[in-house]
Amino acid sequence: MKSxxxxxxxxxxxxxxxxxxxxxxxxxxxxxxxxxxxxLMVPAGWLALLSFVIVLIGSILYLVKRESRWDALAxxxxxxxxxFTTMTLIVGSTWARPVWGVWWVWEPRLTATLVLxxxxxxxxxxxxxTAEESRAARFSxxxxxxxxxxxxxxxxxxxxxxxxxxxxxxxxxxxxxxxxQALMVSIAAFTVLYVLILIQRVSLKNDATEIxxxxxxxxxx
Amino acid sequence: xxxxxxxxxAFSLAWALVFGYxxxxxxxxxxxxxxxxxxxxxxxxxxxxx
Numbered sequence: 001m002k003s004x005x006x007x008x009x010x011x012x013x014x015x016x017x018x019x020x021x022x023x024x025x026x027x028x029x030x031x032x033x034x035x036x037x038x039x040l041m042v043p044a045g046w047l048a049l050l051s052f053v054i055v056l057i058g059s060i061l062y063l064v065k066r067e068s069r070w071d072a073l074a075x076x077x078x079x080x081x082x083x084f085t086t087m088t089l090i091v092g093s094t095w096a097r098p099v100w101g102v103w104w105v106w107e108p109r110l111t112a113t114l115v116l117x118x119x120x121x122x123x124x125x126x127x128x129x130t131a132e133e134s135r136a137a138r139f140s141x142x143x144x145x146x147x148x149x150x151x152x153x154x155x156x157x158x159x160x161x162x163x164x165x166x167x168x169x170x171x172x173x174x175x176x177x178x179x180x181q182a183l184m185v186s187i188a189a190f191t192v193l194y195v196l197i198l199i200q201r202v203s204l205k206n207d208a209t210e211i212x213x214x215x216x217x218x219x220x221x
Numbered sequence: 222x223x224x225x226x227x228x229x230x231a232f233s234l235a236w237a238l239v240f241g242y243x244x245x246x247x248x249x250x251x252x253x254x255x256x257x258x259x260x261x262x263x264x265x266x267x268x269x270x271x
Binding site: 031032033034036037040041044080083086087090091094095097098193197200201204207208211214215218 | 224225227228230231232234235238239242243246249250253256257260263264267
């Protein structure tokens with residue numbers, strides 16, 4: 001029931017989000033219509049980082065409490081996170097081509113985001129190479145905790161280093177009010193969608209773990 | 222490619238990724254349902270033997 005409500009909220013918010021991006025928000029003078037990619041890139045980037053924070057929390061709690069629900073949360077957040085990190089990289093490249101004239105630049109923010117994607121990949125590689133479920137959960141939790149070091153690097157990359165990436169205009173008041181409102185709606189819409197997907201993924205993971213346990217019990221009989 | 226082309230490419234690819242992932246989850250859910258049915262059948266079989 002809760003998921004159905006969340007699904008409807010997500011759908012309505014997403015429709016409103018499209019209205020805000022394509023009708024309400026004005027076209028930026030310098031970049032033109034391509035600037036609207038920004039309303040997709042920022043929420044995707046935010047969710048990529050949020051996922052890693054959830055992976056960190058889930059991993060720490062799993063190592064402390066050894067309860068499989070925390071591993072399910074970390075695993076599900078990592079999987080959802082790799083989807084949104086991939087989205088950030090693809091959408092970012094599609095924005096970079098017309099604005100910078102290249103698909104990819106090895107500048108700090110982009111490189112740190114690529115490293116984030118590789119850490120997510122390592123998380124799943126560690127899991128797939130470890131046969132025993134509890135060992136896989138333990139090893140991947142360590143990757144999740146160590147990998148979280150990259151999150152502040154991604155965030156601070158545009159502050160610490162001189163970079164081609166645009167500065168954090170949201171916090172500097174550099175966005176027109178209509179653009180800021182559209183961005184906030186977009187972040188809210190994608191966050192609700194993310195929560196919905198994450199809840200479903202956690203539920204799937206828990207069901208899979210339970211089925212595997214029951215299969216094991218049946219085999220023992 | 223024109224600016225609008227990049228915009229549509231970005232939105233199409235992003236949504237294709239989200240829909241692709243959701244479809245993958247639906248597929249996995251179907252697989253789990255199949256496993257549950259198999260488990261139920263095995264349990265019935267075992268109860269029948271007793």
